[in-house]
Amino acid sequence: MSSAPDDFEIIHHEVCSIHETWNLVLDLFKEDHDVEVLDQTGATAWMLIYNALLDSILLGLTRLVDDDPKTMQLQRIVSSTPVTELQQKLNSQLTRFKEKAKPLIKHRHGRVAHSNHKVARGDAMLPPISFSDFDELLGDLRELMNTVYQTREHAYFGYEYTRRIGGGKEVLECLRNGLRLSDVRDAAWEGLRTSEELFDNLRKYPDVG
Numbered sequence: 001m002s003s004a005p006d007d008f009e010i011i012h013h014e015v016c017s018i019h020e021t022w023n024l025v026l027d028l029f030k031e032d033h034d035v036e037v038l039d040q041t042g043a044t045a046w047m048l049i050y051n052a053l054l055d056s057i058l059l060g061l062t063r064l065v066d067d068d069p070k071t072m073q074l075q076r077i078v079s080s081t082p083v084t085e086l087q088q089k090l091n092s093q094l095t096r097f098k099e100k101a102k103p104l105i106k107h108r109h110g111r112v113a114h115s116n117h118k119v120a121r122g123d124a125m126l127p128p129i130s131f132s133d134f135d136e137l138l139g140d141l142r143e144l145m146n147t148v149y150q151t152r153e154h155a156y157f158g159y160e161y162t163r164r165i166g167g168g169k170e171v172l173e174c175l176r177n178g179l180r181l182s183d184v185r186d187a188a189w190e191g192l193r194t195s196e197e198l199f200d201n202l203r204k205y206p207d208v209g
Contacts, residue, residue, distance in 0.1 A: 008077045008148055011064070012157075015145055018060040019162040022138060025053050027168025030131070034172055041175045054134070055112050061137060062108045065098050077148055086151065093144040100137050103127040 005013075029035055029050055038046040064074045074097070078090040103126075110116035110126050118124035142159045149157045187193045 007072065007080065008152070010072055011074065011077060012145065012149070014060065014064070014072070015141060015159055016162045018057055018141075019138065019159045020164065021053055021057050021060070022134065023160075023163045024168050025050070025057070027163075028172065037172055037175050037179065040179060057134065058104050058107060058112060058129075061101060061141070062105050064141070065094075065101050065105070074144065081148065083151075086147070090144060090147055093140065093147060097137065097140045097144060100133075100140060103129055103133065104137070 027034075028038065028046075063071065066073045069075070074094055078087065078094050081087045081090055107126050107129065108114075110119040110124075116124065119126060138160075145159065146156055149155070
């Protein structure tokens with residue numbers, strides 16, 4: 001890519017950031033056995049974190065189809081594509097993305113960015129949004145972005161693999177280690193294991209609680 005970022009490069013980095021957040025959500029909350037660990041180490045805190053992460057992703061996705069032409073939206077890179085056949089393909093992909101994003105946009109206007117009066121009072125309901133809805137929409141976004149990326153870089157960009165060291169898996173391992181140590185400590189206080197058994201547990205830590 002060029003040294004001075006154009007519209008596509010700016011949106012590219014935004015899409016990377018959205019996927020980074022999504023992968024953090026998947027690392028922490030996708031598997032039931034991981035959620036069980038979170039529930040044991042601060043259920044309320046993790047519930048708030050979960051909701052905040054999903055709302056952040058929702059805002060990021062809906063910004064890409066914002067109605068204001070002055071914003072950094074996907075339409076900008078579609079409209080700036082000079083090749084007619086490629087632009088037609090991108091327009092089709094963008095239309096599909098916008099259609100699937102409609103439930104998220106309703107959440108943005110009614111709950112996240114604004115507090116709709118009827119929604120807040122419980123007189124109106126927002127459409128449900130599932131993990132699979134986010135996943136499918138992100139898949140469509142990757143397809144659109146790579147249609148452009150491949151014409152620029154002659155390569156596929158793996159947005160779905162965007163993550164940083166020190167993510168959700170590392171957090172979960174620390175929490176599991178803490179639970180294992182708590183188990184050894186509680187056993188020591190309650191006299192449930194001999195000194196030899198406790199030392200054996202510690203020597204095997206963190207593999208054995």
